[in-house]
Amino acid sequence: MFQTVTSALDWLGIIAFTATGALVASRKQMDVVGFVVLGTVTGIGGGTLRDVLLGLPVFWIREPAYLITCALSSVLVFFAAHSPESRYRNLLWLDAIGLALFAVIGAEKAVHAGADSTVAVAMGVITATFGGIVRDLLGGESPVILSREIYASAALAGAVVFVVLTAVGTPRELAVGTGFAIGLLIRAAALRYGWSLPRYRQRPSRPGDPPL
Amino acid sequence: MFQTVTSALDWLGIIAFTATGALVASRKQMDVVGFVVLGTVTGIGGGTLRDVLLGLPVFWIREPAYLITCALSSVLVFFAAHSPESRYRNLLWLDAIGLALFAVIGAEKAVHAGADSTVAVAMGVITATFGGIVRDLLGGESPVILSREIYASAALAGAVVFVVLTAVGTPRELAVGTGFAIGLLIRAAALRYGWSLPRYRQRPSRPGDPPL
Amino acid sequence: MFQTVTSALDWLGIIAFTATGALVASRKQMDVVGFVVLGTVTGIGGGTLRDVLLGLPVFWIREPAYLITCALSSVLVFFAAHSPESRYRNLLWLDAIGLALFAVIGAEKAVHAGADSTVAVAMGVITATFGGIVRDLLGGESPVILSREIYASAALAGAVVFVVLTAVGTPRELAVGTGFAIGLLIRAAALRYGWSLPRYRQRPSRPGDPPL
Numbered sequence: 001m002f003q004t005v006t007s008a009l010d011w012l013g014i015i016a017f018t019a020t021g022a023l024v025a026s027r028k029q030m031d032v033v034g035f036v037v038l039g040t041v042t043g044i045g046g047g048t049l050r051d052v053l054l055g056l057p058v059f060w061i062r063e064p065a066y067l068i069t070c071a072l073s074s075v076l077v078f079f080a081a082h083s084p085e086s087r088y089r090n091l092l093w094l095d096a097i098g099l100a101l102f103a104v105i106g107a108e109k110a111v112h113a114g115a116d117s118t119v120a121v122a123m124g125v126i127t128a129t130f131g132g133i134v135r136d137l138l139g140g141e142s143p144v145i146l147s148r149e150i151y152a153s154a155a156l157a158g159a160v161v162f163v164v165l166t167a168v169g170t171p172r173e174l175a176v177g178t179g180f181a182i183g184l185l186i187r188a189a190a191l192r193y194g195w196s197l198p199r200y201r202q203r204p205s206r207p208g209d210p211p212l
Numbered sequence: 213m214f215q216t217v218t219s220a221l222d223w224l225g226i227i228a229f230t231a232t233g234a235l236v237a238s239r240k241q242m243d244v245v246g247f248v249v250l251g252t253v254t255g256i257g258g259g260t261l262r263d264v265l266l267g268l269p270v271f272w273i274r275e276p277a278y279l280i281t282c283a284l285s286s287v288l289v290f291f292a293a294h295s296p297e298s299r300y301r302n303l304l305w306l307d308a309i310g311l312a313l314f315a316v317i318g319a320e321k322a323v324h325a326g327a328d329s330t331v332a333v334a335m336g337v338i339t340a341t342f343g344g345i346v347r348d349l350l351g352g353e354s355p356v357i358l359s360r361e362i363y364a365s366a367a368l369a370g371a372v373v374f375v376v377l378t379a380v381g382t383p384r385e386l387a388v389g390t391g392f393a394i395g396l397l398i399r400a401a402a403l404r405y406g407w408s409l410p411r412y413r414q415r416p417s418r419p420g421d422p423p424l
Numbered sequence: 425m426f427q428t429v430t431s432a433l434d435w436l437g438i439i440a441f442t443a444t445g446a447l448v449a450s451r452k453q454m455d456v457v458g459f460v461v462l463g464t465v466t467g468i469g470g471g472t473l474r475d476v477l478l479g480l481p482v483f484w485i486r487e488p489a490y491l492i493t494c495a496l497s498s499v500l501v502f503f504a505a506h507s508p509e510s511r512y513r514n515l516l517w518l519d520a521i522g523l524a525l526f527a528v529i530g531a532e533k534a535v536h537a538g539a540d541s542t543v544a545v546a547m548g549v550i551t552a553t554f555g556g557i558v559r560d561l562l563g564g565e566s567p568v569i570l571s572r573e574i575y576a577s578a579a580l581a582g583a584v585v586f587v588v589l590t591a592v593g594t595p596r597e598l599a600v601g602t603g604f605a606i607g608l609l610i611r612a613a614a615l616r617y618g619w620s621l622p623r624y625r626q627r628p629s630r631p632g633d634p635p636l
Binding site for chain 3: 237238240241244245246249252260264269273274276279280290350351352
């Protein structure tokens with residue numbers, strides 16, 4: 001039962017991220033192979049790095065259904081993405097869903113592999129953000145991880161909530177669901193209300209300071 | 213016999229890609245160590261990612277001859293690349309040869325490691341394109357994978373042809389040769405005649421549409 | 425005893441690189457989570473790639489103290505980096521220390537894992553430069569590895585010295601210390617006196633040459 005739930009969420013996250021990659025491809029007016037490449041890399045990137053770092057077999061190597069799903073989703077966007085007025089907003093919201101899902105699933109897989117809590121949280125953040133980083137680098141977009149609004153922090157919060165709940169013995173379905181909900185709510189609020197954390201500020205310069 | 217053929221093609225691909233990396237270094241007027249670093253990373257990048265993803269030992273770790281060959285080829289370009297009139301064209305043609313070779317060799321190594329056909333095709337595309345992606349990111353060039361002309365599609369075609377021929381029982385030498393020839397012909401035609409696939413187009417906007 | 429020395433140097437290198445990542449975050453005025461992400465990625469990036477390529481377990485997966493140290497160092501910079509007049513210079517000097525340390529430690533870990541001398545030198549250069557490459561890509565900085573002054577060459581020199589001394593039977597503490605000192609001296613001289621290697625130059629064009 002639990003396997004089914006996380007597996008369904010995993011697929012949902014992969015499809016959401018694949019769609020964001022394909023939407024970046026549409027912004028760059030790529031051809032259909034470009035959609036498939038950028039969509040697939042975004043969809044499987046985070047989980048791939050997670051598995052390599054944990055020393056596990058990479059999840060899509062033994063199960064071609066992942067690649068086929070990514071390719072088909074990308075082709076679908078190629079033919080269906082014709083609603084320019086909402087494309088960038090769709091991208092950000094799909095990215096938010098993928099971010100919150102992968103933060104929890106990445107942490108869960110690390111816990112399952114016997115990793116320590118700190119490492120599990122880091123793995124959640126890595127899984128949640130890496131696909132989008134590669135997407136933005138390859139697509140020549142300004143990296144969403146550097147955006148002014150809360151982004152990596154939402155993944156961090158979701159992963160921390162999941163790991164803490166798991167550590168105190170919460171049933172996994174509940175821990176997964178709560179972590180996901182917290183991560184998504186924080187990122188959604190950041191998108192909608194422009195939430196951000198205090199940023200680093202230089203001390204105001206005083207007369208007599210050496211030049212920067 | 214077959215091992216000898218693929219091994220020779222592998223070396224040829226590595227040298228071709230190394231030369232493209234060194235040519236990018238020459239465009240950036242780097243020093244000789246910059247040539248060696250960029251050349252080597254480009255030459256071994258695709259195969260390295262392929263081996264890490266497949267869970268195989270990285271091919272150059274146990275065999276220093278690869279690194280030495282990459283370094284020497286890069287140094288050679290440093291002293292011999294003085295034909296500016298054709299440098300960028302040479303880069304593109306060497307890249308085409310490396311692309312077609314690595315598409316087939318990457319797929320072949322995946323099939324050999326027991327991977328499914330879809331995964332083998334993906335591994336061909338990854339092996340063929342990753343070295344060039346890193347080269348262009350590090351060298352600050354516009355990524356050739358985003359170019360208007362057919363690029364990743366040529367690697368995809370070569371890998372598909374190899375995998376299909378192998379699946380129907382074609383002798384490996386023939387499957388390798390045909391896949392390589394198809395990939396190279398497509399990329400060469402794209403370079404020479406500007407072939408490209410239809411690109412994503414926005415639906416023409418109509419009066420009353422919301423702004424983008 | 426030797427383990428203690430290299431382990432202490434390893435920690436020092438990680439903290440130095442983490443601080444450079446956090447300083448880039450301060451230049452981009454990120455929030456505290458951005459400091460932690462960029463600092464940590466820079467601090468552990470080189471060693472992570474080294475371990476993945478060598479097929480070893482990634483060093484920070486079983487030992488959460490690494491991540492915690494990186495996070496705390498980054499937070500410290502967030503609250504303490506208020507000396508703008510020297511920030512970029514500090515970054516370059518910390519980077520120089522990390523570079524020289526990781527060149528030797530990366531080569532040492534490869535030798536310890538049974539790698540050949542050439543591979544060990546390559547692994548030193550990779551370990552020394554990869555964290556900074558990722559830092560500059562993610563932070564949108566001009567990559568320090570492409571700087572005009574000697575950079576990768578200093579790591580190369582330090583790794584070569586260590587590997588040669590080890591091959592001729594020098595006690596490890598001495599080999600580590602000498603390799604580190606050579607690497608740091610070369611990079612320091614490059615920073616202070618603008619040392620650089622001869623760069624690739626095009627042959628001066630002659631009348632009748634075709635246009636570039």
